[in-house]
Amino acid sequence: MSAARLYVDEDVHSAVAAQLRRRGYDVTSAGESGNLGASDGAQLEFAAFQGRAILTFNVGDFCRLHTEYIRTGREHCGVIVSDQVPIGEVVKRCVRLLSTLTADELRGDTQFLGSWR
Structure with missing residues (x-):
């Protein structure tokens, strides 16, 4: 059971990634990864390639x-x-x-953060 790793897309403030890292989570952001301006599809592909779940405000896309x-x-x-x-x-x-949730439990799933209040 491995901990989930996270990739924060550019719609989410970089302070979220920084605060999660301070709490011991393995998190990177679009800005830190050089992906600002990349398409949503490219962002998800990058996250998948890196073995990371993606965090976004862009629900529809x-x-x-x-x-x-x-x-x-x-x-x-x-x-x-x-x-x-x-x-x-x-x-x-x-x-x-x-x-x-573990990385395995998140794999291939969509989670709505509003459910984690």
Whole structure:
């Protein structure tokens, strides 16, 4: 059972990644990875290649991408979508999710961060 690793896309403030790292989680961001401006599909591909679930505020596009991955038999490491709430709330919900679900449990799944209040 390995801990999930996280990739934060550019819609989510980089402070989320920094605060999660301070709490001991393995997190990187689009900015740190040189992926600012990349398409949503490229962001998800990068996260999957790196073995990371992706955290995004872009619910519609990433739910569509998740469905496309399932339809075409591709695998990602998890999609975590959130409404735009304060940074501290995003961090708190992520901590709950990441301390509960393993990387294997997130693989190929979509989680709505609002369920982790």
